[in-house]
Amino acid sequence: MAAAGNEWINGYLEAILDAGARRRGERGAPAPALAEASAAAYSPTRYFVEEVVSHFDDRDLHRTWTKVVAMRSSQERNNRLENLCWRIWHVARKKKQVEWEYSRQLARRRQEQELGSREAAEELSEGEKDCPDGASALQPPSAADGDQQQQSRLTRISSETRIVSDDEDEAAKDDRNLYIVLISLHGLVRGENMELGRDSDTGGQVKYVVELARALAATAGVHRVDLLTRQISCPDVDWTYGEPVEMITRPSDADADAGGGGAYIVRLPCGPRDQYLPKESLWPHIPEFVDRALAHVTDVARALGDQLSGGGAAPVWPYVIHGHYADAAEVAAHLASALNVPMVMTGHSLGRNKLEQLLQLGRMPRAEIQAAYRIARRVEAEETGLDAAEVVITSTKQEVEEQWGLYDGFDAMVERKLRVRRSRGVSCLGRYMPRMAVIPPGMDFSYVDAQDLADGDGDLQALMSPGTAKKPMPPIWSEVLRFFTNPHKPMILALSRPDPKKNVTTLLKAYGESRHLRELANLTLILGNRDDIEEMSGGAATVLTAVLKLVDRYDLYGQVAYPKHHKQTDVPHIYRLAAKTKGVFINPALVEPFGLTLIEAAAYGLPVVATQNGGPVDIIKALHNGLLVDPHDAAAITGALLSLLADKARWLECRRAGLRNIHRFSWPHHCRLYLAHIAANCDHPAPHQLLRVPASPRAASADGDSSLSDSLRGLSISIDTSNDLKPGAGADYSAAAIMDALQRRRAADRPAASVARAAVGFAPGRRQGLLVLAADCYGADGEPDAERLRRAVGMALAAGAAAGGRLGCVLSTGMTVAEATAALGACGADPAAFDALVCSSGAELCYPWKEKELAADEEYAGHVSFRWPGAHVRSAVPRLGKADGAQEADLAADDAACSALCHAYAVAGASKVRKVDSIRRSLRMRGFHCNLVYTRACTRLNVVPLSASRPGALRYLSILWGIDLSKVAVLVGDKGDTDRERLLPGLHKTLVLTGLVSHGSEELLRDEDGFLTEDVVAMDSPNIVTLAEDQAAADILKAI
Secondary structure, eight states: OGGGSOHHHHHHHHHHHHHHHHHHHHHTSOOOHHHHHHHHHOOHHHHHHHHHHHHSOHHHHHHHHHHHHHTOOSOHHHHHHHHHHHHHHHHHHHHHHHHHHHHHHHHHHHHHHHHHHHHHHHHHHHHHHHSOTTTGGGSOOOGGGTOGGGGTSOOOOOOOOOOOOHHHHHHHTTTOOEEEEEEOOSSOOOSSSOOTTSSTTSSHHHHHHHHHHHHHHTSTTEEEEEEEEEOOOOTTSOGGGGOSEEEEEOOOGGGTTTOSOEEEEEEEOOSOTTOOOOGGGOGGGHHHHHHHHHHHHHHHHHHHHHHHHOTTOOOOOOSEEEEEHHHHHHHHHHHHHHHTOOEEEEOSSOHHHHHHHHHHHTSSOHHHHHHHHOHHHHHHHHHHHHHHOSEEEESOHHIIIIIGGGSTTOOHHHHHHHHHHHHHTOOOTTOOOOEEEEOOOOBOOTTSOHHHHHTTTSOHHHHHOTTTOSSOOOHHHHHHHTTOSSTTSOEEEEEOOSOGGGOHHHHHHHHHHOHHHHHHOEEEEEOOOOSOGGGSOHHHHHHHHHHHHHHHHTTOTTTEEOOSOOOGGGHHHHHHHHHHTTOEEEEOOSOBSSOHHHHHHHHTTOOEEEESSBTHHHHHHHHOOEEEEOTTOHHHHHHHHHHHHHOHHHHHHHHHHHHHHGGGGBHHHHHHHHHHHHHHHOOOOOGGGSOOOOSSTTHHHHOTTSSOOHHHHTOOOOOOTTTTTOOSTTOOOOHHHHHHHHHHHHHSOOOHHHHHHHTTTOOTTSOSEEEEEOOOOBOTTSSBOHHHHHHHHHHHHHHHHHTTTSEEEEEEOSSOHHHHHHHHHHTTOOGGGSSEEEEGGGTEEEOTTTOSSOOOOHHHHHHHOTTOOTHHHHTHHHHHHBOTTOOGGGEEEOGGGOBTTBEEEEESOGGGBOOHHHHHHHHHHTTOOEEEEEETTTTEEEEEETTOOHHHHHHHHHHHHTOOGGGEEEEEESSOSTTHHHHSSSSSEEEEETTSOOOOOGGGSOOTTSOOGGGTOOTTOTTEEEEOTTOOHHHHHHHO
16 A cells, blocks of 8 residues: 555545445444434545545556555455545546536637627627717617617616715605515525524525515615515424515504505415425426516505505506526516516526536536536526626625626626617617626624624623623623633634535634644634534535544644534624624635625624635725635735734724724615616616506406497407307317307397397406417428317317306417418417417417407517517527528528517528527627527527517416416417427416327427426426317316
């Protein structure tokens, strides 16, 4: 072994063998369940294998293996050592292969990003050269230029942030009644006694969003704040997480008369109610949360309008919808699109950054990472958030430059150019990227005792002596001080979870190797809570074991405190104790995204030493209360600590600077910055551009002479349900019988009043439910399959007729309005039998019963046209969408199928074009944000606005007509267009008719490294029902 030339490798391999021998010896003896669990959680073998693989080159391992083979003997241990060397050598080779594959993928991606960024920057620069200053350059962009978002949003010129003062806040208080919606989907969220650290989903984000909701509700001009989260009624968690609504702040006395004000946690069901799901398992249930959130926000907006402005007033729509983390960002994007209001997002932690770190470790290939963390789905949700967001709130500049810069939807150089063009009133050529706003998180300093800070230089002995103390000593002080031989020394305090990334072992080595530091100060390590190290997870157990070993190695007993338990309420007392001893707080993390503990320490007058990697750079720059160090340099850590502890004048200067500047991180300051950025960078719609809703649900059906138009009042689905379609034995539900009944009904010339009486008040726009036909029936050539479509239309209309007018029918398709009308005619169906036609993959909406000549509804067009790049993207799609080696004609514009909000392209074959996610990625890199759908059996590509989609059109109709989405059923085939999977999940019922559709387009949806269908929809959901092809209308109604 010694001759192998690497004692470290030999030592690790011997440790692995010892651990394996011990485990084999224990295998024969019965072990309690707890011991088995702890053994699974903490594995010495895994620790030493990771050490060898991570820190030694595979050539060293190979040399060790070769030497062991040469020294082979009959002893069992040498044979096992030979086998072990060989196996670990292959693990190391595999790690190197994973790293190499990742580096190749990263290089290709960066090359594509640079190309997209360069193209966008060049086109924007050329646009400025073509428009000289003082002339047309200052003209606002026109709809013809493709910036058609003015139809739904006001163009905002200035993007500079102006801080709102307290005086302005008070002046605006009387005429602003803002409603703000925050969304934080995962984890356990409640207003009091937060269980922070209970699991990986319940951490700092939970505390942040609850405190943000409280602070915003207390800000002048803000009337109500709703924090939407998931409702959990599970025996594994406290019952409070199942309460639908929790008030976390009451409205002020001045607002009490208006009602409905304050801050609330609103919990909405999402997925199985009796299970507490980790965030990685929530993805298929997000559409359901969107639907419930939409219903809640609509109800609150209507109620606030009535309360603040009297009955019948316009709804008070959210001033902004703010999504926190990837899952909530996707919810906020869909919710903002449905309501036509601004959307803001905060990433908290980002998927691409985590993927990069995991791949660099080399322990898991991409497939395993995807299975464990659903990273691809998370990244797409973050990209969706960037598509829709107008502002992205970040904590530090480092987050902007090093993390968001990894995403397709953001490029710092292109965003700056776009911002300049907007400020000058120059067209952005259909491009858009969100504004990054650096706003550090706020903190609640109300618990900081001002008198305690004033007494900061008092005698610690008086506080520790029961006879002379002014007030009882906090219990946590006794727990910490019992470790010290001399508790009067200054305290070096480190507070973090026991994570290798927090780099506590380097701090402990620096302390142990410095005699001056040991003589001058004590060290306190607050590393979470523990009962038994062996019962903890592998990473935490490894760190704590290393801490204990280092304390023993350097003989630091009596100088280092590492208490086993502390409560959240003890943390302020720990900071106070460190400040009383004239100590220093240190955060030596390898990388710290923000560094909230640094602000907490400053609030108690503690100078700080912090890592130079990440958020602490901005914090120290703002507070001027400490020093930055290289976390890998133990000598630098020692020097920084000594310079603050030994120099009392410098310590006092840093303490005073931190207390003087800490207001920059207060919640009131945060909220003023927050609202200022939103006012400066968000395009809020004008009152006439806001979404219309009925005065109250079902109000139209309660009043026969309501404000419905004459055409709507005099119309009903012209189906006689009295005889031909009456349920019962022998009833004929064939398509021919349905069409015959429709034709006889249309031929009867009856007065409108008689029609209204026969329909019992139900008519298009006044239904109780909707049946949406979204079966994409096409032949192999892309033409509508008349026979299959006839069966589908017949079933839908028969079900609607059997419901006695309460159930309206909607056709949802990728065809144009003209094509859909012709296809219905070929089936013998009258388009007027449908309440609405959703065409061109959601880009067009028309109402066949309103007028004979069908035309797209202009109000809906204005609603979905936000951020539509128009003509600017038309030439980019064929260039970016063709596969390698494809000809120009393989993806060419189909002028006959194009419209103002849909660019249609004829596709020569599935092998000639790139998939949807690949084209979308290339467009995002160039600042274009669109929805792309392959339809008509892979023979057409529809490019439509970001807000336009078939699921989005259903949400629009549900709000417009006051129909609960739980009373909507969607009829689909078992294959279809590439947007079919987005139609399946949600609050509505989905009826899958097997065998109805023969040719689909879903092969062009995603590349192999994309996420899976089960990350989008849970096929075992009770809302998804599979029906046989020959099901009758009565069976459909029963399924609904």
